[in-house]
Amino acid sequence: MSQQTSPQAVYIHIPFCTNKCFYCDFNSYVLKDQPVMDYLHALDREMELTVRETPPGTIKSIFVGGGTPTVLKPDEMEYFLSSVKRHFPDWADDIEFSMEANPGTTDLEKLSVMKAGGVNRVSFGVQAFQNDLLTGIGRIHNTDDVYRSLENARLAGISNMSIDLMFGLPNQTVDMLNESIDRALELELPHYSIYSLKVEENTLFHTLFQRNQLPLPSEEDELNMYLLLMSRMKAAGYKQYEISNFAKPGLESRHNTTYWRNEDYYGLGAGAHGYVGGQRHMNIKGVSPFVEAAKTRLPRLEQFRVSREEAMEDFVMVGLRMLDGIRSSDFSDQFGASLESIFEGQLQKMLNAGLLEPHADHGGYRLSERGILLGNEVFGEFVGALTS
Missing domain, CATH: 1.10.10.920 (Arc Repressor Mutant, subunit A)
Structure with missing residues (x-):
């Protein structure tokens, strides 16, 4: 069993998005009319209760996922990041502090607030470099937004960046993926996550799939896409250190490696999962029920000891x-x-x-x-x- 008593990794969930992508089954909610500050106060309270119950060790990695954490306005982002620093004050000198971002939601002001609050790594959900494909999967950004966001991150002083790409998308061809890899490698980033589309229940894509209205690539094409990306990334000097992840040597995602090594981590926020001291937990998913629960207790949906x-x-x-x-x-x-x-x-x-x-x-x-x-x-x- 995990012997570590003071977790050194933190996952925090921000469940808001500008819109819901057609393939997404993550715990996320469209931002309009959501009680964002109430949620951030509840998250602050959950952090307080969590560290009281299980004091942290020196924190080596923090990962803020979603949803789209970068939909927070600069003042909301500043409050959130100061909250994290207050409850988890002991950071390793080389901490990896990652935040997921949508290229359409990252201007220079927001990225500067993120950098000032300790974020030193940003993972952009790019998915493809063809605007038609992006529209077809429900993404709101276009390729111009990608280049602008990466430039803003550099201007803000954040150089450790990753982008996500997807393959096996509706109407995607092997040549289209090859073009996306070309465009991605031109950026010379330290890290890339490239994974295949999975048609999950409770998504628009699942509904279309059930009706035979989702024009997915053939199994053969999808296999060729995966073989292509592995050979291209290797030739470009990236190590495939996990099934879907590629990095320059020494720049692998340390936070995700915590999961793959089955080590302890805090899981905070609506619908978040955590693993501490041999116990797994999952938090309440809905925003308002999460906010209400956190006023009086840890907002757990379930918690159990792992045999x-x-x-x-x-x-x-x-x-x-x-x-x-x-x-x-x-x-x-x-x-x-x-x-x-x-x-x-x-x-x-x-x-x-x-x-x-x-x-x-x-x-x-x-x-x-x-x-x-x-x-x-x-x-x-x-x-x-x-x-x-």
């Missing part, structure tokens, strides 16, 4: 998302048991199928080249292996 068996499964499943894989010594340090003895059948099956391979030093396991393409099949082998 040793489930923690073992999680260790393997999330750890194998990273292309460096998992270490047998890390497993035995955490659980006092041998990885091979607990998952002997599953590991052997995946090794025989050519989807896993031992580390060169025989210290653990990682996805093979073929396993990267069939990751879900590998992870599925460990789901419920000990708990079903």
